[in-house]
Amino acid sequence: MPFPLMFSKRVRSIELSGIRKIFDMAQGDVINLGLGEPDFQPPPRVMDAVYEGVKRGYNKYGPSKGFPELRRLIAEKYKDYGDFTKDNVLVTVGATEGFIATLLSFVDKGDEVLYPDPGFVLYKPHTMIAGGKPVAYPIYQENEFVPKQDDLLERITSKTKAIIVNYPNNPTGGVLSDEHIKMIVDIAEDNDLLIISDEVYFNLLYDSPPKTFLGKYDKLVFINSFSKEFAMTGWRLGYIIAPEEYVEQIGKIHYYTVACPQSPIEYAAIVALKETPDYINYMREKFQKRRNLMYSLLKNIKGVHPNLPKGAFYMFPKIDVENVVEVVKETVKRGVLCTPGEAFGENGKEHIRFSYAASEKNIKRGMEIFAEVMEKFT
Ligand SMILES: Cc1ncc(COP(=O)(O)O)c(C=O)c1O
Structure with a gap:
């Protein structure tokens, strides 16, 4: 930084999240299980x-x-x-x-x-x-x-x-x-x-x-x-x-x-x-099916410990691997976006976040690829 003193202590004290860099490793068509938003359009x-x-x-x-x-x-x-x-x-x-x-x-x-x-x-x-x-x-x-x-x-x-x-x-x-x-x-x-x-x-x-x-x-x-x-x-x-x-x-x-x-x-x-006050009911029904699907698939992957989430549209399983970021990088490289738990704080570092705001087809394929990656790391 050429003129560090120009910038306030305030702005220098905060950092942008590193997730972008990991997502940039994905090539071509990706399966996005990193989304923090519904994959639906508004009513x-x-x-x-x-x-x-x-x-x-x-x-x-x-x-x-x-x-x-x-x-x-x-x-x-x-x-x-x-x-x-x-x-x-x-x-x-x-x-x-x-x-x-x-x-x-x-x-x-x-x-x-x-x-x-x-x-x-x-x-x-x-x-x-x-x-x-x-x-x-x-x-x-x-x-x-x-x-x-x-x-x-x-x-x-x-x-x-x-x-x-x-x-x-x-x-x-x-x-x-x-x-x-x-x-x-x-x-x-x-x-x-x-x-x-x-x-x-x-x-x-x-x-x-x-x-x-x-x-x-x-x-x-x-x-x-x-x-x-x-x-x-x-x-x-x-x-x-x-x-x-x-x-x-x-x-x-x-x-x-x-x-x-x-x-x-x-x-x-x-x-x-x-x-359209009840639009969420339509999305909730879909999310619930996808949640059950992702949970049943994740639970059968070696070294992965999900619990069944009761709200929102995320899974945050604990992973039996020393370096979870490496697992995420490899998964992203293979075209499945997900987020290392440490992006959400020190206590998240043994976890990966998967969003199930994605189609059932993508969830199935994404979990297959993730299972292959876990096979390599465990
Ligand atoms: C827990 C939580 N709070 C706040 C926000 C931001 O919401 P908004 O789009 O209304 O700014 C998000 C978005 O992902 C979120 O997950």
Whole structure:
């Protein structure tokens, strides 16, 4: 780097993930089991609605917190979990913007934020960008990727400000029971912590209705998104639900970073909530079949220990091989994209993440190739 001092300490302290480099090793046609998004398109009616919005003139800046109608519909969607109004809702540019705006609104220099390891890639850098100190708490396959009470308690200090939770979980597919939610809420309550709950897979559970922090704790920022539920990751629309004063404060950072959400996409999101609210059921049915298929195939591969995930669309098996990254590189070289567990934190290093947001044909072929690779390494 020719002029390292030009760049802020902030930007120099964060690194881009190395996954790209591994994916670049793939040649020709690939089987993509590395995807972090549904392999479906948004509902056709909702795709049409984007253009409809554009034609109707939704091409200008909109209200910074989102269209009141959209905020109202989002509040209504969660009416079973609490008395929310549009004033509890901030529409964001994906869950991603909701996260950074939340952390910038709550975290001061040196404040500690607990986050899961393995966990989604945003939590650590976002905490650092906000000037906070990320403190990883482990989640283990033996414990179905649910944090242990002591592992959380041991990490809480007088500087701990917030705990980030993410269920259904990426990368593990873990989900929480009501008892687990209570355990975490009790810890937060006793220690006066904010809970930031990343629930972008809110209604992607296979064996039960959603298990959510929403309505279970006052100091909560609930983060969700249209990305997964309506297969519109590229449209970048998300939202937070939180107490009104949180929405006001987080709304300031949001205003000064993005001005407002994308008007024609908000228009389409209104149509999505009104006309295709059950789209996720269609995808869930497909994902469930693919989950069962991938699980049954993985379980028969030597040296691979999957557990049956109860949510999201990922498998995160433990692998009996010293160097898991080498296994991933070889698998990718043979045309099957997957992600080394260490991309999600130190505690993920004995694992590989496979996404089953892929066709059954690709899952079958992908697992055959992976089995050949494992044969070589074990
Ligand atoms: C756990 C988790 N949180 C947040 C996001 C980002 O969501 P969005 O597209 O709404 O920014 C993802 C995307 O993969 C995710 O898996």
